Amino acid sequence: MTLPSSLIQFSGHHYIRHRLVLSILSGKPIRIDKIRPDDKNPGLRDYEISLLRILEKATNGTVIEISVTGTALLLKPGIISGGTLTHECPLSRSVGYFLDPLIMLAPFAKKPFQLTLRGITTDDHDLSVDLIRTVTLPHLQLFGISDGLELRIKKRGSPPAGGGEVHFLCPIVKQVTTLNFIEPGKIKRIRGIAHAVRVSPQFSNRMIEASRSVLNRYIPDIYLYSDVYKGEDSGKSPGYALSLLAESTTSAIYCAEATSQPGVAPEDVALLATRSLLAEISKGGCVDERHQTLVLLMMVLGSEDVGRCRMGEPTLRTIQFLRDVHSLFGTTFKIVPAESSGSSNQLMYSCYGTGYVNVNRSLA
Amino acid sequence: LESSSSQRPRRRDWTKLIYSSDLTPAQILSSNKEEDSRESEEISTEIDEFFHVKKSDSTNDDETLDQTKDPLNPRALQQWEDEEMLDSIRNLFITGASGDADE
Numbered sequence: 001m002t003l004p005s006s007l008i009q010f011s012g013h014h015y016i017r018h019r020l021v022l023s024i025l026s027g028k029p030i031r032i033d034k035i036r037p038d039d040k041n042p043g044l045r046d047y048e049i050s051l052l053r054i055l056e057k058a059t060n061g062t063v064i065e066i067s068v069t070g071t072a073l074l075l076k077p078g079i080i081s082g083g084t085l086t087h088e089c090p091l092s093r094s095v096g097y098f099l100d101p102l103i104m105l106a107p108f109a110k111k112p113f114q115l116t117l118r119g120i121t122t123d124d125h126d127l128s129v130d131l132i133r134t135v136t137l138p139h140l141q142l143f144g145i146s147d148g149l150e151l152r153i154k155k156r157g158s159p160p161a162g163g164g165e166v167h168f169l170c171p172i173v174k175q176v177t178t179l180n181f182i183e184p185g186k187i188k189r190i191r192g193i194a195h196a197v198r199v200s201p202q203f204s205n206r207m208i209e210a211s212r213s214v215l216n217r218y219i220p221d222i223y224l225y226s227d228v229y230k231g232e233d234s235g236k237s238p239g240y241a242l243s244l245l246a247e248s249t250t251s252a253i254y255c256a257e258a259t260s261q262p263g264v265a266p267e268d269v270a271l272l273a274t275r276s277l278l279a280e281i282s283k284g285g286c287v288d289e290r291h292q293t294l295v296l297l298m299m300v301l302g303s304e305d306v307g308r309c310r311m312g313e314p315t316l317r318t319i320q321f322l323r324d325v326h327s328l329f330g331t332t333f334k335i336v337p338a339e340s341s342g343s344s345n346q347l348m349y350s351c352y353g354t355g356y357v358n359v360n361r362s363l364a
Numbered sequence: 365l366e367s368s369s370s371q372r373p374r375r376r377d378w379t380k381l382i383y384s385s386d387l388t389p390a391q392i393l394s395s396n397k398e399e400d401s402r403e404s405e406e407i408s409t410e411i412d413e414f415f416h417v418k419k420s421d422s423t424n425d426d427e428t429l430d431q432t433k434d435p436l437n438p439r440a441l442q443q444w445e446d447e448e449m450l451d452s453i454r455n456l457f458i459t460g461a462s463g464d465a466d467e
Contacts, residue, residue, distance in 0.1 A: 013430070014428070015430060100432055124433065124435065125431035125433060126431055127432050186456060186457055186458045186460070188458045214444075214450070217450065218457045218459065218460075219458065219459050220459075249458060272436055272438060272441060275441040275444035275445075276436055276441055278453060279441060281456055282452075282456070290432050290433060313378075314378065314382070315434075316389040316390060317389075319382055319392055319393070322382050322383075333379070333382075335378035335379045336378075336379070347378060
């Protein structure tokens, strides 16, 4: 097969998710080589294969070629078709791993996504479905993606056996709006979701109480909800977790969560989540670290105007993401210290939107 | 480029570091933080040369997952047991004083 000259090369298994997303959105083919070449078990992992498979299902005309050893892959993106899809996620990663890239693609599909994902709903590596529902999706609303945007948690599934199920509904848009988010505001309320499946339901209340013992000092508007799932809906393995979010007067949202570990009391899990939330709050900015890439991507795709957002320092993922955005979209962000930020390390990110138009959108 | 790994002023040119340097993301961040726990671990392995962990080019070889959440660090979070630390962020809440917004 002859390789197109516009092919963009990447190396290594890192950052595969956002590279695939950027390729599909930009329509530019990419080749990723040296995927764990020296590993005892070289090549793509089962969850990466599974991700490729769902991307193939969610698009039309996408060509994916994987080398015999699995250490290289070629993606020639098709159009994002969307529509009704069901996917069984492998138990090696949570559904959050798969939702993260799909959320970036869904607004630009031909037909609105109605996606059913089955597997693990909360784990230590990716955002739990609770935080995706309460924190990630509101971030899309900043860009005018809101009507009919929903994540329903039908069944919970804790590791290792999973058994959870979520429905993700996302509207399609023609264009995303330009972001101008520079005022972090002050925290006005804290919300939380505690869940405990296949263990004593008291665990939820114990987590809530422990978390409140720290948070009550700050503001009165705290509501920590104990989310009960019974029988079949509680999945196949025992587990519990506390997901927290703090919302500011300007709708900046900070989030944190902690999940059950063997031999750790629910109170300690809750304190971990709570302290991690306080650490996020103390970093400030308008967008928390885990949502930097989503927000920056939507800024790149924004209308042809200068978008601005105040955030903390870029994370490892964000730095590589900015570089990869530059290779695929040619967009460079201007990153300067935020004025009036005092002693904090907040930065102002600004870029000129590419004016991305969803050409896939079927006209109703 | 040797200055980039040593002490640098607080004001960093992020645009330049990201777009026109060959540093890996990890190198950019590690030349930055002082109390970052990851770095302190690296320092401790340097001291413990007897137990040399094979870590050639730490950014490429070890299996770090492509994950959205960084693992929680209970030790670093312990600072939030301290009352003074808890009080230090009061100004970030609507109920906190707005005028004296220093530490």
